[in-house]
Amino acid sequence: MTSTPRATLADVAAEAGVSVSTASRALRGRGEMAPETRMRVRDVAAALGYARAAEPRGRPRSGTSRVFDLVLGHFHDPYTDEVTAGARTAAARLGYDLVLTAERDDPADDWPVRVRSRGSAGVILGLILPTAGQVATLRAAGIPIVLLEPPGEGAESLPRVRTTDRAGGGAAAEHLVARGARRFLVIGGSPSYRYGRARVEGFVAALGRAAPGAVCVRTRADWSAWDARRACATGLAELGGDGPIGVFACSDEMAAGAYRAIADAGLSVPRDVLVVGFDDVRGARWLHPPLTTVRQPIREMAAAAVQTLAETVAGRPTGHRVVEFATELVARGSTAVVAPSVSEL
Known part of the structure; x- marks a missing residue:
């Protein structure tokens, strides 16, 4: 019975269309190279049964890595x-x-x-x-x-x-309604990540239950204070009308930007506008006035x-x-x- 010749690193390199040194670095996880090249070498090595491919670097088999x-x-x-x-x-x-x-x-x-x-x-x-x-x-x-x-x-x-992002957004809506807000502005995040969507959806659903028919303007910012300032200014201009405004921002940083927009509009927190953020990072306590927020235990x-x-x-x-x-x-x-x-x- 004739045994099949064992694949060599040179065989892997030739089949993958790279040099032997590149094949070696790809299999050892070393050096800079395109991810596609690295994956191609690994796939070829696996297909050929190259022994090194069965021993990828990573967590030591003894489990001693700490x-x-x-x-x-x-x-x-x-x-x-x-x-x-x-x-x-x-x-x-x-x-x-x-x-x-x-x-x-x-x-x-x-x-x-x-x-x-x-x-x-x-x-x-x-x-x-x-x-x-x-x-x-x-x-x-x-x-x-x-x-x-x-x-x-x-x-x-x-x-x-x-x-519980959705529940946190709902709590923000209920709190603003209970504190007397009658018109609402929501500053969501862009990109619209899962947690940002859940916070906005929770707020809107709870607002519909707590204050049916209330005016609610939805806008978005890029998760920064600077862009939230812009988004809040646009939303405040769109709201108009009478009655206290409730603002919900999907992060504390965006809430800080909302503070600036509110001041720019000649309004004050909390006399004219009530603001709720999300996260409860350290800076929330340092804003003036300190920020009401939805705490997640980060x-x-x-x-x-x-x-x-x-x-x-x-x-x-x-x-x-x-x-x-x-x-x-x-x-x-x-x-x-x-x-x-x-x-x-």
Whole structure:
């Protein structure tokens, strides 16, 4: 009986149409190259039965790696600072180091390969929905993934941690109605991520129940204070009419932009306009007046993502687990009831 010759690295390179050195770097997860090239080499290696392809770099088989990657699109804003703090504290408590990995806005960037090459034990993706190819790369290396507040509904097979966004939006509407608002402005986020849509949908549905027929203008901003200032100014001009205005912004940063637009219009918070944000990051308390907002427990959510990842690494199945944290409306000065002045009596 004649055995089939074992495939060599040179065979893989020839079949994939690349040099031997490129094939080697692709299979080891090293060096910069187009993701398509790397995937083509890996596919060819698998098809030929090349031994190296069965041993992708990643979490060591002994399970001794004590590093988790936290992957975010950006860092150093109030929200991601909270995520980082919560994840780092939880990782340290469980005996892991935390590596901060940026998802670069570059089609050629292959962050899963960077994660795999350093032997990470697992990955937390914050506000990111991975592609099928990215999931396949990490799974082939034995690296588990947990999603933290994913922006879409894909990758249903992965465990995820999120908050009750729709209920939070509903609580904002009920609170504004209870505080006397009669006309409403909603500042949604653009792009329209899953959590932003849920917040707006929850607000509109609750408003329909609490104040049927109330005027409600819906506008959108790019999740920044600067663009929210523009969107709020447009919405205020469209509202017109009499009666207190209630503004709901889908993030605290956008609520800060709404403050500026309200002042630009010669109005004041909360006498003329009541404002509710979402997140309860540190800056919400520093606005003047302090911002009423829907709190999501960001640090606790990040810690839960780390805990779920640690359980997976330890061999305890998490499957399609969804961990959902409840939101809580925190009332502050931006929706306070203002006593009438002497001239108004």
